[in-house]
Amino acid sequence: MKIIIKEAKIIDAKSPFHNQICDVKINGTVIEEIGKNCALSDEYKEIKIPNLHISQGWFDTSVSFGEPGFEERETILQGLEVASKSGFTGIALQPNSFPIIDNQSQIHFVKQKAKNQATDLFPIGAFTKNSEGTDLAELFDMKNAGAIAFGDYQKNCSNANLLKIGLQYVQDFNGLLIAFCQDEKIKGSGVANEGIVSTQMGLKGIPTLAEELIVARNLFLLEYTGGKLHIPTISSAKSLNLIKEAKSKGLNVSCSVAVHNLVFTDEKLSEFDTRYKVLPPLQNDFNRKALIDGVLNNTIDIITSDHNPLDIEHKKMEFDLANYGTIGLESAFGALLGVLPLEIVIEKLTLGRTLFNIESSEINIGKKANITLFTTDSEWNFTSENIVSKSKNSAFLGAKMKGKAIGIYNNGKLILN
Numbered sequence: 260m261k262i263i264i265k266e267a268k269i270i271d272a273k274s275p276f277h278n279q280i281c282d283v284k285i286n287g288t289v290i291e292e293i294g295k296n297c298a299l300s301d302e303y304k305e306i307k308i309p310n311l312h313i314s315q316g317w318f319d320t321s322v323s324f325g326e327p328g329f330e331e332r333e334t335i336l337q338g339l340e341v342a343s344k345s346g347f348t349g350i351a352l353q354p355n356s357f358p359i360i361d362n363q364s365q366i367h368f369v370k371q372k373a374k375n376q377a378t379d380l381f382p383i384g385a386f387t388k389n390s391e392g393t394d395l396a397e398l399f400d401m402k403n404a405g406a407i408a409f410g411d412y413q414k415n416c417s418n419a420n421l422l423k424i425g426l427q428y429v430q431d432f433n434g435l436l437i438a439f440c441q442d443e444k445i446k447g448s449g450v451a452n453e454g455i456v457s458t459q460m461g462l463k464g465i466p467t468l469a470e471e472l473i474v475a476r477n478l479f480l481l482e483y484t485g486g487k488l489h490i491p492t493i494s495s496a497k498s499l500n501l502i503k504e505a506k507s508k509g510l511n512v513s514c515s516v517a518v519h520n521l522v523f524t525d526e527k528l529s530e531f532d533t534r535y536k537v538l539p540p541l542q543n544d545f546n547r548k549a550l551i552d553g554v555l556n557n558t559i560d561i562i563t564s565d566h567n568p569l570d571i572e573h574k575k576m577e578f579d580l581a582n583y584g585t586i587g588l589e590s591a592f593g594a595l596l597g598v599l600p601l602e603i604v605i606e607k608l609t610l611g612r613t614l615f616n617i618e619s620s621e622i623n624i625g626k627k628a629n630i631t632l633f634t635t636d637s638e639w640n641f642t643s644e645n646i647v648s649k650s651k652n653s654a655f656l657g658a659k660m661k662g663k664a665i666g667i668y669n670n671g672k673l674i675l676n
Contacts, residue, residue: 260672261303262668263297264282264668266281266282267280267281267311268280268311268312268313269313270314270601271622273315273621274622276293276622281293281295282296283313284297285628287628287671289627290622290625290626293624306673309634310634310636311632311633313630313633314633315619315622315631316349316629316667317346317347317348317592317608318347318609319342319350319351319564319591319611320561320611321351321353321492321515321564322338322342322352322566322588323353323412324337324356325338325356325649327368328356328358329356329357331570335352335372335373336372338350339373342588343377343674344664344666345589345592346591347588348377348379348629348630348667349381350380351382351407351408352382353410354382354384354412356369359390360383360385361388361390362396362397362400363400363403366406367405370404376672377668377673378674379669381615382406383407383409383412383437384396384397384398385409386409386425386436386437387411387416387421390412390414392411392418393418395424395425398425398434399432407617408436408615409429409436410437410491413439413583415438415440415441416438422438422480423483426480426481426484429487430485430486433487434486434487435614435616438489439490440473440477441473441538442468446465446469447463448463448579450465450540450579451525451536451541455543456525456526456528456529462579467494471497474490474493477490478501478512481510482508487512488511489512489513490515491514491563492538492539493514494542496550499549499553499558513614514558515559515560515611516553516554516559516561517562517565518562518563518591519537519541519565519585520539520542520550521554521562523547527654528541528578531578533574533575533581534652534653536582536583555599559607560610561610561614563611566585566648568586568652569584569652571651571652584652585654585655586652586653588648589646590641590645590655591608592663594655595607595608596635596660596661596662597660628668628669630669631664632666633663633664634665637660638659640657641658641659
């Protein structure tokens with residue numbers, strides 16, 4: 260495919276064209292020309308949109324689909340379409356399907372399903388067999404099959420020695436471990452952040468201590484073993500301080516935060532709406548603002564949508580019984596631009612490729628065309644009509660958005676909303 264993107268502002272700190280308004284001429288998978296008033300011929304499709312911006316393709320480090328096993332929630336092809344129209348040229352797929360992605364055949368299965376799509380799928384293999392926390396999964400075999408990291412989605416590894424062994428083992432092949440942090444004994448039967456709101460509503464609370472204790476433990480293990488550790492979706496100020504201290508010691512640790520934890524507080528639970536039941540839970544405003552600061556000072560490396568489609572039978576029910584999770588790909592950019600500067604948003608939506616050891620390509624002549632198209636000036640409300648996902652469990656319904664993802668160009672394919 261041949262296209263020319265007209266008069267687009269390039270947001271890419273690694274590009275010599277950063278912050279310039281240029282035409283970008285693409286021939287197949289390669290950027291052919293960048294400049295002012297590039298010549299347009301009949302064989303090139305013109306893309307011209309008011310207030311158009313482009314950046315390196317966005318990459319989401321935590322996305323769940325349903326396939327295999329829960330296709331009623333989201334198939335791989337449907338999910339990749341959602342990602343494409345939401346501006347993501349790559350996603351890291353969590354292993355929480357049925358069966359769990361814990362062996363090389365499952366890695367091959369999801370990669371084959373995603374073949375030849377505009378959005379690239381990079382599977383995360385389970386850290387333990389069936390994500391049960393008892394025995395290590397086939398980590399080396401999954402790495403050879405294409406797994407980019409290993410972790411048990413939203414499950415803490417209670418066996419500290421197993422995590423220690425895993426951190427030592429994956430160093431042999433430069434592997435990355437993902438360690439969700441939440442002490443299940445301290446969490447107990449809690450369903451919301453322990454605080455004023457949970458007390459007023461009579462909901463059992465989850466103290467931030469449940470997260471902070473495991474963050475501290477895992478960082479001690481990392482200091483002992485070496486290796487690489489990623490801590491996903493942190494939610495408390497104390498967790499941030501622990502990670503900041505570990506980074507100052509030179510430990511190879513990264514962390515992410517979910518969009519909804521940057522935008523919402525636990526005040527959203529006042530009507531027992533299960534769309535806001537997420538893990539880790541929505542926090543008070545003190546912790547939300549600390550997370551914003553953590554993004555701005557680069558303690559937090561990545562922002563993820565933590566997209567988790569769920570069917571109505573598992574979501575629209577009593578608060579205590581409903582599953583944790585919200586879809587978030589479609590709303591990620593518009594929600595973030597309401598709380599963070601544009602260049603920070605783009606940085607945190609693209610840095611995941613580097614941290615997960617995936618090739619990235621700046622916007623420059625001769626480089627691969629892996630591009631996200633978006634606008635920044637529109638203000639609008641997110642409604643059910645904006646949901647492309649098969650599941651509708653969005654915490655952002657009715658939320659104010661700023662800017663819009665227009666689509667992507669990747670693998671020689673153009674996807675526009």
